[in-house]
Amino acid sequence: MKPNEWKQDSEYVALVSDLLARPEVQRLANFTQHHHSNRLEHSLGVSFDSYKIAKRRGWNYQAVARAGLLHDLFYYDWRTTKFDLGTHAFIHPRVSLRNAEKITELSDMEKDIILKHMFGLTMAMPKYKESLLVSLVDDYEASHEYFGPLRLKVAGLVARVKTAASF
Numbered sequence: 001m002k003p004n005e006w007k008q009d010s011e012y013v014a015l016v017s018d019l020l021a022r023p024e025v026q027r028l029a030n031f032t033q034h035h036h037s038n039r040l041e042h043s044l045g046v047s048f049d050s051y052k053i054a055k056r057r058g059w060n061y062q063a064v065a066r067a068g069l070l071h072d073l074f075y076y077d078w079r080t081t082k083f084d085l086g087t088h089a090f091i092h093p094r095v096s097l098r099n100a101e102k103i104t105e106l107s108d109m110e111k112d113i114i115l116k117h118m119f120g121l122t123m124a125m126p127k128y129k130e131s132l133l134v135s136l137v138d139d140y141e142a143s144h145e146y147f148g149p150l151r152l153k154v155a156g157l158v159a160r161v162k163t164a165a166s167f
């Protein structure tokens with residue numbers, strides 16, 4: 001997702017504007033997510049990219065947009081916080097679901113999307129294709145955010161080498 005691209009899609013904005021107005025969601029901007037992004041930027045990327053794919057396929061893009069935005073609604077640094085009951089990958093979907101239920105009513109599909117978004121790392125099998133979609137987009141966004149700056153550095157280095165080689 002290009003920065004702020006989501007703001008140009010009025011239907012998407014209408015679907016998530018009530019959530020974005022919540023301080024609980026805005027607070028996500030205070031947490032680093034994948035080294036080069038914050039949790040709100042990450043959640044917007046997952047939400048908007050999932051929404052676009054679901055809409056193109058005729059799936060429930062409303063649930064995907066809303067649950068995608070709320071899938072990481074937790075307020076701790078996952079790199080330093082440890083749990084007795086399991087790993088962050090296992091715990092945070094439940095924490096996010098509990099937090100999301102405090103700020104909005106959720107459909108069964110939205111609950112499943114939030115709870116199962118770590119499928120693959122956990123064995124929590126998605127019930128809906130929309131849940132699998134958000135899980136896959138979440139993986140894509142995480143790797144893109146983490147490796148994006150490195151990719152740009154490599155591309156710059158390759159361009160400099162090509163320029164030097166042309167002399």
